[in-house]
Amino acid sequence: MAEELVIQGSALGKQFGENVIAVEDANFTIPRGSFISLVGPSGCGKSTLLRLISGLIEKSGGDLLVRNAEVVGPRSDIGMMFQKAVLLDWRTSIENVLLPDEIRGTIDTDAKKRAWDHLQLVGLKDFEFSFPRQLSGGMQQRVALARLLQTGADIMLLDEPFGALDEFTRERLNDELLRIVEGPDITTIFVTHNIQEAIYLADQVFVMTPRPGRIAAQIEIDLPTPRNIDMTTTPEFNDYVQQVRDVLAGHLDGQPL
Amino acid sequence: MSDIGSDGVLAGVKELSPIQKLAMHGLVFLIIFGGWEVGARLGYVNELILPAPTSIAYRLYEMFFVTGSIYWHYIITMYEATMGFIIGVSIGMGLAITAAISPVFRRYWAPYAVVFNVTPGIAVTPFIIAWFGFGWSSKIALAALVCFFPPFINTLTGLLHIDKDATELFRSLGSTKKQFFWKCQIPSALPIIIAGLKLAMTGALIGTIVAQFFSASEGVGILMQRFAFRLNMDGSFAALIVMSLMGLSLFTLMEYMDYKVLYWRRHSRMEEVGSKRKRKWLAENGDFSA
Ligand SMILES: Nc1ncnc2c1ncn2[C@@H]1O[C@H](COP(=O)(O)OP(=O)(O)OP(=O)(O)O)[C@@H](O)[C@H]1O
Ligand SMILES: [Mg+2]
Numbered sequence: 001m002a003e004e005l006v007i008q009g010s011a012l013g014k015q016f017g018e019n020v021i022a023v024e025d026a027n028f029t030i031p032r033g034s035f036i037s038l039v040g041p042s043g044c045g046k047s048t049l050l051r052l053i054s055g056l057i058e059k060s061g062g063d064l065l066v067r068n069a070e071v072v073g074p075r076s077d078i079g080m081m082f083q084k085a086v087l088l089d090w091r092t093s094i095e096n097v098l099l100p101d102e103i104r105g106t107i108d109t110d111a112k113k114r115a116w117d118h119l120q121l122v123g124l125k126d127f128e129f130s131f132p133r134q135l136s137g138g139m140q141q142r143v144a145l146a147r148l149l150q151t152g153a154d155i156m157l158l159d160e161p162f163g164a165l166d167e168f169t170r171e172r173l174n175d176e177l178l179r180i181v182e183g184p185d186i187t188t189i190f191v192t193h194n195i196q197e198a199i200y201l202a203d204q205v206f207v208m209t210p211r212p213g214r215i216a217a218q219i220e221i222d223l224p225t226p227r228n229i230d231m232t233t234t235p236e237f238n239d240y241v242q243q244v245r246d247v248l249a250g251h252l253d254g255q256p257l
Numbered sequence: 258m259s260d261i262g263s264d265g266v267l268a269g270v271k272e273l274s275p276i277q278k279l280a281m282h283g284l285v286f287l288i289i290f291g292g293w294e295v296g297a298r299l300g301y302v303n304e305l306i307l308p309a310p311t312s313i314a315y316r317l318y319e320m321f322f323v324t325g326s327i328y329w330h331y332i333i334t335m336y337e338a339t340m341g342f343i344i345g346v347s348i349g350m351g352l353a354i355t356a357a358i359s360p361v362f363r364r365y366w367a368p369y370a371v372v373f374n375v376t377p378g379i380a381v382t383p384f385i386i387a388w389f390g391f392g393w394s395s396k397i398a399l400a401a402l403v404c405f406f407p408p409f410i411n412t413l414t415g416l417l418h419i420d421k422d423a424t425e426l427f428r429s430l431g432s433t434k435k436q437f438f439w440k441c442q443i444p445s446a447l448p449i450i451i452a453g454l455k456l457a458m459t460g461a462l463i464g465t466i467v468a469q470f471f472s473a474s475e476g477v478g479i480l481m482q483r484f485a486f487r488l489n490m491d492g493s494f495a496a497l498i499v500m501s502l503m504g505l506s507l508f509t510l511m512e513y514m515d516y517k518v519l520y521w522r523r524h525s526r527m528e529e530v531g532s533k534r535k536r537k538w539l540a541e542n543g544d545f546s547a
Binding site: 082086131132 | 420422423425426427428429430431432436440441444520521522524527528530531532534535538542545546
């Protein structure tokens with residue numbers, strides 16, 4: 001079966017003002033159902049690339065296709081999640097999850113039922129009517145994840161979604177995320193600073209390097225799925241970690257800090 | 258005030274039992290007012306400068322319960338302050354919303370509001386009296402003028418300082434500007450808007466009373482001045498206390514609004530509102546888990 005490509009970038013670039021080249025000459029194809037990790041040091045253009053794909057900002061050059069159509073603005077098949085949960089404090093969990101339907105005017109019993117189920121799916125049974133300030137940081141991100149699922153988007157752009165959480169919570173949420181997005185339908189791009197995490201989650205790791213922001217390497221991760229935490233100690237896993245390190249080090253050598 | 262981190266000025270006060278607290282309050286009250294009373298009665302304090310608390314209390318009693326002379330003044334003053342408040346707040350918030358929506362308006366018109374603010378509103382009183390006359394309208398106008406700025410600047414600040422991620426979230430969901438305004442901007446700005454309203458409330462009362470000092474035939478301000486001119490100090494002080502009572506009742510009203518509207522800033526209120534919404538949801542939709 002020929003792979004269906006959902007996202008294609010060629011010679012894609014984004015420049016801010018006169019001097020800041022946030023993304024330069026990005027060439028990539030992302031097949032449907034894959035999980036891509038985007039890893040690289042701070043300021044290398046990861047968020048910018050994500051926001052280009054989401055249609056929140058305009059490219060300055062090159063081509064960017066989603067489902068073979070030029071990206072011209074936000075689209076309903078793309079959903080986003082940020083480092084902060086970005087919940088509306090005055091709304092309960094379920095009301096926050098229903099926000100996408102409210103905005104699209106698609107609130108009905110079916111939407112409410114789905115919102116309810118999404119909250120159960122992310123492990124928030126009995127917290128449907130809690131307000132964000134009554135929830136821990138991890139639980140808030142779960143609400144944000146449920147809201148993302150509620151959009152029905154099958155392209156998920158996650159910008160360090162669990163980056164502000166403690167190690168334990170982050171590992172758990174990573175595993176739950178994998179469980180939710182596995183299968184041939186949902187395409188995920190996951191931004192992280194953490195090399196291990198990037199490899200553990202992904203089918204493919206894009207390594208980005210700064211000034212100008214470039215995709216320096218695209219590494220296929222050929223580890224068995226479903227992933228499990230024991231794999232992170234295998235020699236294969238460590239080879240991948242080393243490969244990513246080499247790409248970053250090779251680039252950073254001789255660069256002013 | 259929110260119970261989230263409300264320690265504030267009370268931090269470090271040792272917890273006492275309720276009875277001990279009551280006793281403490283009583284003791285402090287007694288020291289202040291007992292000392293004052295004794296001082297006045299023994300002639301250490303000239304009654305023409307500072308009348309004894311009991312004389313003031315008696316005068317208050319007379320105003321409220323014997324002659325009932327205070328009610329009309331009270332009502333008039335509250336009416337003027339409230340009308341001024343409503344007008345000032347409407348204009349202030351209206352301009353702020355316009356400025357938040359239109360960058361052009363913000364750039365070219367809003368600076369005048371700032372110039373306007375740094376001019377002490379009270380100093381405009383003579384003009385206000387000249388323009389609006391000696392009746393109610395000049396009091397209302399001054400009250401409106403004095404209380405216009407805090408709601409203006411607070412509303413504008415609140416509407417513009419929206420979390421960048423929230424903006425992107427709404428955009429990525431395909432939200433219209435109107436939806437974003439009502440579902441995100443307004444609720445996010447409510448806490449600071451309400452803080453502005455509290456300031457405006459105090460301002461409205463000050464504006465009204467100052468305008469009454471200048472020229473009025475009725476109102477607590479003019480009442481106080483009449484007493485003072487006649488060197489009737491207990492009467493003046495009684496009028497002052499009536500003003501405090503007004504301030505207190507208006508303040509309480511604002512605190513109540515704060516409590517009701519900003520439920521997501523208080524843990525106890527969140528529980529209350531959360532379970533209310535739960536009951537409503539279950540009544541409307543049934544339990545999806547069942
Ligand atoms: N709106 C903007 N205007 C001007 N410059 C910007 C803007 N957004 C990003 N940049 C610049 O573009 C570069 C890439 O930023 P970006 O946020 O994409 O990095 P990042 O890889 O996501 O970093 P981090 O890991 O810290 O989130 C940075 O130099 C940043 O300062
Ligand atoms: Mg970023």
